[in-house]
Amino acid sequence: MMKRIYLDAGHGGTDPGAVGYVVERDVAIKVVKAMKAHLEENYSCMIYMDITDDSTSNIAKRANKWLAHLFVAVHFNAFKPEKGDGYEALVHSVANTELGKCFEKHVKAAGQNSRGVKYRPDLNVLRLTKMPAILNEIAFVDTKKDIKDWDEDHELKKMGIALAEAAAEWLDLPAKEEKYKVLQDMNFRKTASLNGEQLGVIKKGTILKGTVDKNGWLQTVHGGKTGFVRQKGEKVYCQKV
Numbered sequence: 001m002m003k004r005i006y007l008d009a010g011h012g013g014t015d016p017g018a019v020g021y022v023v024e025r026d027v028a029i030k031v032v033k034a035m036k037a038h039l040e041e042n043y044s045c046m047i048y049m050d051i052t053d054d055s056t057s058n059i060a061k062r063a064n065k066w067l068a069h070l071f072v073a074v075h076f077n078a079f080k081p082e083k084g085d086g087y088e089a090l091v092h093s094v095a096n097t098e099l100g101k102c103f104e105k106h107v108k109a110a111g112q113n114s115r116g117v118k119y120r121p122d123l124n125v126l127r128l129t130k131m132p133a134i135l136n137e138i139a140f141v142d143t144k145k146d147i148k149d150w151d152e153d154h155e156l157k158k159m160g161i162a163l164a165e166a167a168a169e170w171l172d173l174p175a176k177e178e179k180y181k182v183l184q185d186m187n188f189r190k191t192a193s194l195n196g197e198q199l200g201v202i203k204k205g206t207i208l209k210g211t212v213d214k215n216g217w218l219q220t221v222h223g224g225k226t227g228f229v230r231q232k233g234e235k236v237y238c239q240k241v
């Protein structure tokens, strides 16, 4: 079954959220859009992007009705000017700690410092959602040294990609299948290795569907068997079509 991810950009309508060096609502929408784009481009999944003006009451209801497998809200924080610093992963309770840690790991890898995973059973979107839910507080809009790394479009895109990768890891999303044309006769192997047992030969011109791993092996089904063919090495053997 295809996994369903509900993305919510915090606040909306007449509520801009926190205002500091940037407006929370504006930057949250950019992060959520980048997150959606990255997930749809790279993974097999369904996305519900909530950037409506409705800021509070119906979000959890909509996510429940849509039968989301994961709820991800994106917010930016504010405290006392120049006092707050870093990311926070807000989850309902201890049971959601691993979810929070997964997002925190990817956010830290993107270069943002973290204040940790916090439990917030009082927050509506965490309390009323029936699926695992996380509310990300990316950075403090009222602290210059914190928000300066996350106020430009390319930085917000980077954060969106980090959150997308966290969701993909946590839900174990399958990579999106692409089509490839075989450019020369190729060995079809049982494992992703030049020493892998040979299952047969795939003829030049064959169109294969599958996903390529980081080492350049295409996992595909051919002749009723699941196996691997080299997509690229010193050169491209199977061209994306």
Ligand SMILES: [Zn+2]
Pocket (backbone or CB within 6 Å): 010, 011, 017, 018, 024, 075, 076
């Ligand atoms: Zn907020």
